[in-house]
Amino acid sequence: MQGFWAVILRDLKRIWAEPFRLISGLAQPLLYLFLLGSGIGAATQLGGGQYLQYIFPGVVALSLLFTANFAAISIVFDRETGFLKAVLVAPVSRPSVAVGKVCSGAIQALVQGVLLLIFAPMIGIYFGPLQLLLFIIFMILSGLVFSAMGVAVATNFSSTEVFPVVLNAVLLPMFFLSGALYPLRTAPGWLQKLSYADPVAYGVDLMRGSIMGEFYYPEWLSLVVLLFVGFLLIWTAVKVFEKGEEI
Amino acid sequence: MSTIIEVQNLRKKYDDVEALKGIGLSVEEGEIFALLGPNGAGKTTLFSILATLRKPTSGKAVVLGKDVLKYREEIRQQIGIVFQEPALDERLLARDNLMLMALFYGISRKEAKKRANEVLDLLDINDFADRASRKLSGGQKRKLELARAIIAEPKLLFLDEATLGLDVDARRNFWDEVKKLSEKGSTIFLTTHYMEEAEVADRIALIDEGNIIAVDTPRSLKEQVGGGLIRLDTEDNESVLHWLKQQDLEAENSNEGLFIVSNDPSGLLPTILSHIEQKVTRAEIRQPSLEDVFLKLTGRSLKNGENEEIESVKNEWVK
Numbered sequence: 001m002q003g004f005w006a007v008i009l010r011d012l013k014r015i016w017a018e019p020f021r022l023i024s025g026l027a028q029p030l031l032y033l034f035l036l037g038s039g040i041g042a043a044t045q046l047g048g049g050q051y052l053q054y055i056f057p058g059v060v061a062l063s064l065l066f067t068a069n070f071a072a073i074s075i076v077f078d079r080e081t082g083f084l085k086a087v088l089v090a091p092v093s094r095p096s097v098a099v100g101k102v103c104s105g106a107i108q109a110l111v112q113g114v115l116l117l118i119f120a121p122m123i124g125i126y127f128g129p130l131q132l133l134l135f136i137i138f139m140i141l142s143g144l145v146f147s148a149m150g151v152a153v154a155t156n157f158s159s160t161e162v163f164p165v166v167l168n169a170v171l172l173p174m175f176f177l178s179g180a181l182y183p184l185r186t187a188p189g190w191l192q193k194l195s196y197a198d199p200v201a202y203g204v205d206l207m208r209g210s211i212m213g214e215f216y217y218p219e220w221l222s223l224v225v226l227l228f229v230g231f232l233l234i235w236t237a238v239k240v241f242e243k244g245e246e247i
Numbered sequence: 248m249s250t251i252i253e254v255q256n257l258r259k260k261y262d263d264v265e266a267l268k269g270i271g272l273s274v275e276e277g278e279i280f281a282l283l284g285p286n287g288a289g290k291t292t293l294f295s296i297l298a299t300l301r302k303p304t305s306g307k308a309v310v311l312g313k314d315v316l317k318y319r320e321e322i323r324q325q326i327g328i329v330f331q332e333p334a335l336d337e338r339l340l341a342r343d344n345l346m347l348m349a350l351f352y353g354i355s356r357k358e359a360k361k362r363a364n365e366v367l368d369l370l371d372i373n374d375f376a377d378r379a380s381r382k383l384s385g386g387q388k389r390k391l392e393l394a395r396a397i398i399a400e401p402k403l404l405f406l407d408e409a410t411l412g413l414d415v416d417a418r419r420n421f422w423d424e425v426k427k428l429s430e431k432g433s434t435i436f437l438t439t440h441y442m443e444e445a446e447v448a449d450r451i452a453l454i455d456e457g458n459i460i461a462v463d464t465p466r467s468l469k470e471q472v473g474g475g476l477i478r479l480d481t482e483d484n485e486s487v488l489h490w491l492k493q494q495d496l497e498a499e500n501s502n503e504g505l506f507i508v509s510n511d512p513s514g515l516l517p518t519i520l521s522h523i524e525q526k527v528t529r530a531e532i533r534q535p536s537l538e539d540v541f542l543k544l545t546g547r548s549l550k551n552g553e554n555e556e557i558e559s560v561k562n563e564w565v566k
Contacts, residue, residue, distance in 0.1 A: 002350060002351075002353050003350070003351055003353070005350070006347060006350035006351050009347070009350070010336065010339070010347050013339060013343060014336070014338050014339065017338050017339070017379075018338070078336075081333075081334065081335075081337065082330060082332045082333060082334035083334050083335065083336055085300070085330060085334055086328070086330065086334040086335075086348070086395075087351065088300075089298060089299065089300055089323060089326075089328055090323060090348060090351035090352060091320050091323040091324040091351070091352060091353065092351050093320070
């Protein structure tokens with residue numbers, strides 16, 4: 001159990017050593033929100049202001065998705081530098097390391113997401129206490145799933161050059177497919193069907209629903225899918241770590 | 248005294264290459280035990296199996312009384328390792344690297360802090376304890392890794408080519424610290440391809456192409472080669488040489504002085520000195536080196552193919 005905390009503690013210390021990363025991590029979502037959002041919003045029937053409110057949960061999901069997944073690059077980096085060996089030969093169980101990494105990625109994503117919440121009032125979103133609580137719970141759930149995805153993928157890579165390329169190739173389609181920037185309801189049928197296979201879509205829908213009060217997928221379905229995918233990915237990550245015993 | 252490492256008929260195959268071909272050895276408590284051999288001989292493979300990082304193909308390896316296949320966690324709890332390549336978290340402070348490893352070993356935060364201070368004192372590295380690890384010199388990093396390896400007070404310390412890439416001073420300094428630890432009672436298992444480094448060991452196993460070809464104290468190993476050289480400088484080397492030849496001794500005059508080959512140089516030198524009348528400016532016995540031992544046993548030098556082998560070991564790790 002202590003090994004689990006040590007894994008998280010170390011990652012947080014590293015972030016603390018470079019707080020600039022948190023600030024620069026805000027750039028991408030804010031660009032989507034204010035530049036892309038204002039531009040596209042003006043051309044929609046909703047108009048600029050309302051469109052920004054509409055995509056806000058999607059942009060939070062974007063931030064969670066990228067931060068959580070890229071946090072897992074530390075695993076690849078540790079393998080490259082040899083530090084992972086030192087960890088794996090310490091008496092820490094493989095599941096502790098894997099789950100610790102998942103949680104630490106989720107925490108990093110959550111910090112980034114909460115920083116984005118500060119911008120909500122600027123675009124006219126005012127959370128009630130219950131809304132905020134629900135929104136944060138859904139953020140945590142999505143963050144865990146996205147982070148588990150990163151860890152499950154990262155455990156298969158040993159190059160810090162290849163990993164980001166692969167991540168970008170996977171994450172962007174997931175993001176575009178999720179309905180973060182447009183309503184799935186009015187999307188073409190094939191796109192709607194495809195979105196069922198995208199866990200990000202359920203996260204976006206839960207977060208958006210907690211603000212707008214209206215969900216695209218049934219809430220129970222979103223919760224079940226996210227929990228199922230989350231457990232599956234964590235289980236995969238643990239298995240890969242255990243198999244990687246022989247370095 | 249108890250046996251700390253016991254290896255019997257250990258084999259390890261990678262695909263179609265047999266890295267260890269049925270090895271046996273034992274290491275006793277409190278010993279410094281060196282595994283000496285050229286790169287690619289199987290040192291890192293044997294070390295990795297003993298340190299629970301790889302699984303043997305067959306045979307038996309017992310570390311601290313426990314089978315390496317069945318009791319990985321228990322063994323890990325009681326060993327410390329310094330790897331061939333640096334394995335620090337470069338972004339953390341030196342001290343935090345120590346703390347972190349202590350936490351991984353299940354030591355409480357308070358106790359970890361205390362332990363960190365103790366090892367910093369012990370290895371005398373307080374001066375860079377609060378610097379970022381990436382800013383340390385190669386020698387400092389190695390010392391920090393040594394400190395990290397002993398933070399959980401391991402019963403057994405593994406050093407795998409631990410001084411690779413260090414300059415001579417840093418290397419000597421590192422081994423001084425290792426000797427200190429040994430005097431405090433730690434058992435140390437080290438691998439190296441530098442024969443000077445193996446000299447710090449109480450016993451050395453010579454390994455070549457996956458086989459252990461000799462295990463003994465450095466002195467006995469060298470005695471196996473037998474004999475040695477006497478180097479002598481006098482005020483008149485020519486007349487001394489003449490006299491030596493008269494005694495049927497195998498001698499030669501060079502610009503570095505007289506060289507006398509003998510089976511028993513330590514016994515012969517006093518005899519020579521008591522017989523010659525010339526003033527002696529220098530008298531030295533040159534023992535055969537471990538290099539000579541290796542050469543005699545394998546017909547090959549320890550040093551050949553150094554660089555390509557380092558690459559192959561690196562590749563092994565990456566895999």
